[in-house]
Amino acid sequence: MWEYTDLVKEHFLNPRNVGEVENASGTGDVGSLACGDALKLTIKVDENGVITDAKFKTFGCASAIASSSALTEMVKGMTLDEAAKITNEDIADFLGGLPKEKMHCSVMGREALEAAIADYRGMALPMAEGEIVCECFGVTDLEIIRAINESNLRSVEEITNFTKAGGGCGKCEDRLREILQQTVSGSKLEWIKPMEKPKRMTTLQKIKKIEEVLEREIRPGLRKDGGDIELLDVDGDFVSVSLRGACKSCSKSQTTIKEYVEKKLRELVLDTLIVEEN
């Protein structure tokens, strides 16, 4: 069970401003069903640029709902310029704090607010102009850099906690580490370079590395014989692959998997990997 503050529980059980503002001046739509959380924020802005009304619809856990509710309470009565300055930390603080694994819920709130303001102003989302780093959750480098700076993030895990980047397939982990290094060194903090080859790898790191080795070391050989190989899944040490083309009907396919593919992957990625054909 999560240790939620009383304020989080209160906003979750009695959420304020649920629904959609009629004839909204701006709408912010972030997240998706597959991601496990999503937020649609609608705001009404008067002629003086003051937010007179804000409503939300949220799919997600208790802290996602509480963050959305808090956000709508915070922005009502603010000018757009004031609202634009709200950070995810402000939302979390309003609720008396969030568990660190749930910080991305507050980030979702801030993103929805930015999207709604940009929509009202007829502008493109500044953060959306960055380069997409995490494809699973559509997180850009600008969003990541901002989270690193605003929340003093110092590890890839923290970046995932705050932005969700890297929390899906994990292919972007190396890029996240790079961004973290650049951003942190830019802010004059000491940065210790991570070890070249980690002894333990996350599944996400494994997938990336395995794909790399397949592409560089294994596919060229198989393609010469009219075959190919596809990576289906990585679960713990189990690597599930499928042989394609000429390899599929080859009587030596089991030998190819065990003697060639598994051997290479154990040598170059992790010596505990077990390759299975599906």
Place this chain on the structure above:
Amino acid sequence: MDLHHDAVIYMDNNATTRIAPEVLEAMMPYLADYYGNPSSMHTFGGQVGQALAKARRQVASLLGADPEEITFTSCGTESDSTAILSALQTYPEKRHVVTTRVEHPAIKNLCENLDRLTGHKHRVTRLKVAADGTLDLNEYAEALTEDTAIVSVMWANNETGVIFPIERMARMARERGILFHTDAVQAVGKVPINLKELDIDFLSLSGHKLHAPKGVGVLYVRRGTMFVPFLTGGHQEKGRRGGTENVASIVALGRACDLAAEKMEDENTRVKALRDKLEEGLLAAVPKSMLNGHKTDRLPNTSNISFEFVEGEAILLHMNRYNICASSGSACTSGSLEPSHVLRAMGVPFTAAHGSIRFSLSTYNTEAEVDFVLEKMPGIIESLRQMSPFWKGN
């Protein structure tokens, strides 16, 4: 910290169960007065040894086993690890293990770490499940090879309650000279088990799923099966498991096994009827809800239902408001935003997997409780859906 238990509607019995009052009564003297060590020479300790022997007979009787085939452990996880690692050590030349994609983490994570634990390379085949959570016996037959040291398949799945055809699967392994282990933690007390008539070599069970306390388990080892202990130490449990016996909990488990035999009929009639009423009521009252797992090949107490377009943690916390206890397959935590590996293996779509709730009943549930849950759940789901940007009405 405030603890509360009043008026809790407990429908999370696949997570753990309440200690039966009869069981608590049976174990109390061994916490209070009879604290002797069963290995001691004096009568004060020796009489405790007799209590252990009785508990062993009680467990054996529920399983249709001989008392000498029963070894007490600390939990289901220890029993599972002991069985698998024993098999791999007694057949060191065999390097293949067959299991499923929906095992409990006790087996799943063990199988992922076999190489590290044994110092040898192993190949693990993890059988797929169909959309209703059932296994394909043809795939199973093909997976069994001369190199296979052991098969480990759970008797019933903890998340969906789906029951696997363990009798047939054990026979198929035996015919090929392969050891067979089953994690029967969820099945014991709900499914009749007679090990004398089955080809099972190892079976794990856990006390706290059976109205005994946490911290006690059993490993059944068929007579004549080669065995290497997991915990070496003293000569307790005939040298099969070192460590001074958890006497009170073992006595409790013995009593719980007697009770389980008495209540098995109730589990499969009254409790099943309550489960069915709850399930049918929810599926009828809540649009866009669906059952996860096979409708009939299933434990009588378990119902795993997905409510589309809402998220599991939010549902559970609303239920918590009414003191209704259940579980969810959803895991809304960054880093693992993916729902349970069981639902994922069954191919349950994301729209539904995030909103899955597992109800698991016991003999202590009443019809009034089911009615209360049926009264509250539709409103909880409806209020969350009203809040969900994906909900477009019925």
